Amino acid sequence: MIPFSQPDLAGNELQQIAMALESGKLAGNGQFTALCEHWLESKLGVHRALLAHSGTGALEMAALIADIRPGDEVIMPSFTFSSTANAFVLRGASPVFVDVRPDTLNLDERLIAERLTPRTRAIVPVHYGGVSCEMDAIMALANLHGLTVIEDAAQALLATYKGVPLGTIGHLSAFSFHATKNVTSGEGGALILKTSDHALRAEIIREKGTNRSQFIRGEVDKYTWSGLGSSYVPSEILAALLWSQLNAAHQLTEQRLVRWQRYHAAFAQLEREGMLTRPNVPGHCHHNGHVYYILLDDTDIRGRLIDFLRERGICVAWHFIPLHSSPYATAQGWTCSLPVTDDISGRILRLPMFASLGDDDQARVIKDVVSFFGGILRN
Ligand SMILES: Cc1ncc(COP(=O)(O)O)c(C=O)c1O
Structure with missing residues (x-):
């Protein structure tokens, strides 16, 4: 895995x-x-x-x-x-x-x-x-x-x-x-x-x-x-x-940034084809490669991609069930309408990311994500 x-x-x-x-x-x-x-x-x-x-x-x-x-x-x-x-x-x-x-x-x-x-x-x-x-x-x-x-x-x-x-x-x-x-x-x-x-x-x-x-x-x-x-x-x-x-903080961060950039370059074509959305980092923000995520079209495609990758031994994760719709916030009456939060939390998927992620392993993740969308394109 x-x-x-x-x-x-x-x-x-x-x-x-x-x-x-x-x-x-x-x-x-x-x-x-x-x-x-x-x-x-x-x-x-x-x-x-x-x-x-x-x-x-x-x-x-x-x-x-x-x-x-x-x-x-x-x-x-x-x-x-x-x-x-x-x-x-x-x-x-x-x-x-x-x-x-x-x-x-x-x-x-x-x-x-x-x-x-x-x-x-x-x-x-x-x-x-x-x-x-x-x-x-x-x-x-x-x-x-x-x-x-x-x-x-x-x-x-x-x-x-x-x-x-x-x-x-x-x-x-x-x-x-x-x-x-x-x-x-x-x-x-x-x-x-x-x-x-x-x-x-x-x-x-x-x-x-x-x-x-x-x-x-x-x-x-x-x-x-x-x-x-x-x-x-x-x-x-x-x-x-x-x-x-x-x-080792600078070195660990640099290694993550290399991984981040590799994902980003690899998925540019899928973004152009409208298959996913890549993270957007404004020019005045220099990030630290903590997370690499993609946004899928909807929750259903995300679920299918998660299953597809897990079957191939790749662990991925979505992120944050929004607090405003959590059981505790609901019980406290803190619920409200947050359309963007609801939308993105249902479509976000984080890919393996750590400094020591091997080149071959990352290549496998990229290949499998690309082949998942290749399958969708063909059907
Ligand atoms: C956005 C955010 N806030 C707070 C925390 C809490 O940090 P810790 O787990 O060190 O308590 C985390 C993470 O774990 C986090 O991602």
């Missing part, structure tokens, strides 16, 4: 993990955590990066820092993972789902203004597949209305918008290092902070509501309960694994 996704190893993960074990310091916020955080801070050019145990945890911390409260409304796409919404719903807010653009599948910035109410507190753009949302328009709208922008950059490490790294444009941002991501520690995440006030609050939130980070830096002689918080620090073992991966 050709897997749909597979964690790519940098090669020296075991060595780094062994060093963490030998150090005898296994709890979080130690030397490997600091190395990863400094890497993120210098690569992204941000004030502070804090590792978290997941992208979900980073989003939850962002919701606490943004002081999201019961009754608040938070603008977000429905075409996303449950964590995007849960982080804010946990604080008592309601998600306000806005449709996505048909070209990038990202939050449609042109539809946000009409969904704002006096209760709107934040906007959460999700950069699908590492392709940026239209951040200039989103930031302008947010600044006009005094809203906090929290980038869900879970899939977007090392991608840029107009040359600016994703995860550095909003007031707060979250990355994921889940096993499916370009760079992984199995589970993991990071919160990006742009002000010292936010950074100080985030440190307290991450350390169970204590000022332990200040204690570790020698700034206070004991640590104590200082505010609301929870346990979001990853252990040093995971940070050591992530450190090894971050050092």
Whole structure:
């Protein structure tokens, strides 16, 4: 079987993990955590990066820092993972789902203004597949209305918008290092902070509501309960694994981009023949090859293509059952009409994508997709 996704190893993960074990310091916020955080801070050019145990945890911390409260409304796409919404719903807010653009599948910035109410507190753009949302328009709208922008950059490490790294444009941002991501520690995440006030609050939130980070830096002689918080620090073992991966981040991303371009070139003809639609990446967005998807004509053809590829040992996946029509959103009364989201979620198909996807395996995927459509053309 050709897997749909597979964690790519940098090669020296075991060595780094062994060093963490030998150090005898296994709890979080130690030397490997600091190395990863400094890497993120210098690569992204941000004030502070804090590792978290997941992208979900980073989003939850962002919701606490943004002081999201019961009754608040938070603008977000429905075409996303449950964590995007849960982080804010946990604080008592309601998600306000806005449709996505048909070209990038990202939050449609042109539809946000009409969904704002006096209760709107934040906007959460999700950069699908590492392709940026239209951040200039989103930031302008947010600044006009005094809203906090929290980038869900879970899939977007090392991608840029107009040359600016994703995860550095909003007031707060979250990355994921889940096993499916370009760079992984199995589970993991990071919160990006742009002000010292936010950074100080985030440190307290991450350390169970204590000022332990200040204690570790020698700034206070004991640590104590200082505010609301929870346990979001990853252990040093995971940070050591992530450190090894971050050092290979550019290489892993480049390898994915090569795979991405190969699919893209191979399917150009099928797109011209009207068989499928390829992803659209605006010229001012530099993506990171996180996902390669195709859009089929309808759900039925997608189902037939999935079966066809599975029979030939190729695992593919569709993506995101839209949140607005999920059982939980329905029970909460958060359903709404999102025609583009409904349409694309029924037609999207993701192809195998990981840095170590072999040339021959990728050639097989391409050949089988092309032969599926050849069959349709002949019938
Ligand atoms: C868009 C998006 N947001 C949030 C998350 C949550 O990240 P994690 O799995 O690290 O908690 C994910 C992915 O897994 C995601 O794809």
